[in-house]
Amino acid sequence: MEQLAFFPECGQTKGLPIDVLEYIPNLFEASLGAALMEKFIKYTHWTQKIVNMYDKQVITPRLSAWFADQDTYDYTSIRKSAPNRWTPELLMIKRIVEPIAGVTFNSVLLNYYRDGKDSVAWHSDNEKALGTHPTIASVTFGQVRAFDIRNKADHSEKYSVRLEHGSLLLMKGDLQSKWEHRIAKSTRHMKPRNLTFRIVI
Numbered sequence: 298m299e300q301l302a303f304f305p306e307c308g309q310t311k312g313l314p315i316d317v318l319e320y321i322p323n324l325f326e327a328s329l330g331a332a333l334m335e336k337f338i339k340y341t342h343w344t345q346k347i348v349n350m351y352d353k354q355v356i357t358p359r360l361s362a363w364f365a366d367q368d369t370y371d372y373t374s375i376r377k378s379a380p381n382r383w384t385p386e387l388l389m390i391k392r393i394v395e396p397i398a399g400v401t402f403n404s405v406l407l408n409y410y411r412d413g414k415d416s417v418a419w420h421s422d423n424e425k426a427l428g429t430h431p432t433i434a435s436v437t438f439g440q441v442r443a444f445d446i447r448n449k450a451d452h453s454e455k456y457s458v459r460l461e462h463g464s465l466l467l468m469k470g471d472l473q474s475k476w477e478h479r480i481a482k483s484t485r486h487m488k489p490r491n492l493t494f495r496i497v498i
């Protein structure tokens with residue numbers, strides 16, 4: 298099994314709250330996904346952010362890049378720097394994802410997990426600029442990784458979704474207000490996983 302095992306029932310756990318998470322495997326054909334991934338890894342201007350955590354400055358354990366419409370909204374207030382311009386590949390993916398998500402997106406955050414040590418810690422994407430019940434669409438290419446969620450009110454209520462190559466995960470409804478999510482580190486050897494097209498409205 299190539300998946301890390303944080304939860305004993307690691308994999309697609311039963312009882313996943315479908316009002317807040319929707320998982321669609323194989324939305325992108327495997328070879329198309331691989332070609333897109335290769336291109337993104339090579340041509341994206343990746344940055345590694347430094348964030349303040351308590352009294353320490355911490356380098357985020359993944360690379361990212363922010364793309365957005367240039368003429369709407371002050372994105373700098375959420376991302377602190379000007380967004381990159383959409384590429385034809387990103388626009389193609391956006392057009393495929395939008396009718397499924399039922400929203401029109403205006404930005405995407407690419408995350409690049411270089412190996413099993415790259416991760417994102419427990420958090421909610423509840424910045425004001427995303428609205429109260431944001432729909433976030435996450436497209437995965439590359440290494441399968443576990444996407445874990447836990448209930449903010451009761452951390453023992455938790456679920457895990459295997460994010461597979463070419464899949465789409467929709468986060469919606471109360472996911473950001475009532476739940477936290479993460480991509481855990483793994484001690485196993487892992488290939489790159491790139492591109493959480495985390496598109497926000």
Ligand SMILES: O=C(O)CCC(=O)C(=O)O
Pocket residue numbers: 406408417422435444460478479480493495
């Ligand atoms: O990589 C993922 O699938 C999740 C990333 C994430 O949660 C975030 O960037 O806020």
Ligand SMILES: [Fe+2]
Pocket residue numbers: 420421422478
């Ligand atoms: Fe997130």
